[in-house]
Amino acid sequence: GQQVMQIPQYQHVQEGEDFTTYCNSSTTLSNIQWYKQRPGGHPVFLIQLVKSGEVKKQKRLTFQFGEAKKNSSLHITATQTTDVGTYFCAGPWNTDKLIFGTGTRLQVFP
Amino acid sequence: NAGVTQTPKFRILKIGQSMTLQCAQDMNHNYMYWYRQDPGMGLKLIYYSVGAGITDKGEVPNGYNVSRSTTEDFPLRLELAAPSQTSVYFCASSYSAGGSGYTFGSGTRLTVV
Known part of the structure; x- marks a missing residue:
């Protein structure tokens, strides 16, 4: 079945360092969505990418959709x-629901 | 706007008991979903609905039931609770199917002992 994997599973960084998480789908996606979940909280929608090669920015966050629309x-x-x-990350599964990636947990040390 | 409201926030059940997790949204979304999230893990889809009167199974439906009699409400029923159902349950709604962002409720933390 369709799978969406993310790497790394965990990332610890010092405050001020950069961070990147990667999302890979086993199938081509019509769009990709990103969510953030604070510890003890619920997922919050950040952004949706639709076009091949699309890049979107939100302040310090940069989101990119691969040319093949699989990553x-x-x-x-x-x-x-x-x-x-x-x-x-999350991608459509059978058109009417999302399948979520495995997630990357980010810890930032001050 | 309240968005998606889930009740209760916390619950402890004994093995074999039953309960209903409530979910209500005030955004007039047709699409509603139930996910479970085990500690340190991702989100698994339990059931979903594309409109009042229409429901379908997700990835992990066993041990659960749902109904959708109105656009606003999408309760999740647990029958004969088992320790494997200890999890955090999130309800979500969306304007369109897979093509717009989901709005999540704050979750119900369920422990089965």
Whole structure:
């Protein structure tokens, strides 16, 4: 069945360092979504990418959708302690629901 | 707007007991979903609904049931609770199927002992 994998599973960084998480799907996706879940919280929608090769930015966050629409990445520049949490990518599964990636847990040390 | 409201926030069940997790949204979304998240893990889809009166199974439906009698409400029923159902349960809704962001509720943390 369809699978969405993310690497790394965990990442510990010093505040101010950059961070990148990668998302890979076993099938071509019509779009890719990214969510952030703070510790003890619920997933919060960040962004959706639709076009092949699309790049979108939100302040220090840069999201990219691969040319083949099977992979995506999230890059955070100069991490802050407020960036702590788990980042999930998600892609459509059988058109009417999302399948979520395995997630990357980010820890930022001050 | 309240968004997606889940009740209760916490619950402890004994093995074999039953309960209903409530989920309500006020955004007039047709699409609603139930996910479970085990500690340190990702989200697994239990059941989903594309509109009132229509429900379907997700990845892990065994031990659960749902109903969707109105657009607003999507309760999840646990019958004969088992320790394997200890998890955090999230309800979510969306405007379109897989093509728009999901709005999640704050979750129900369930422990079965």
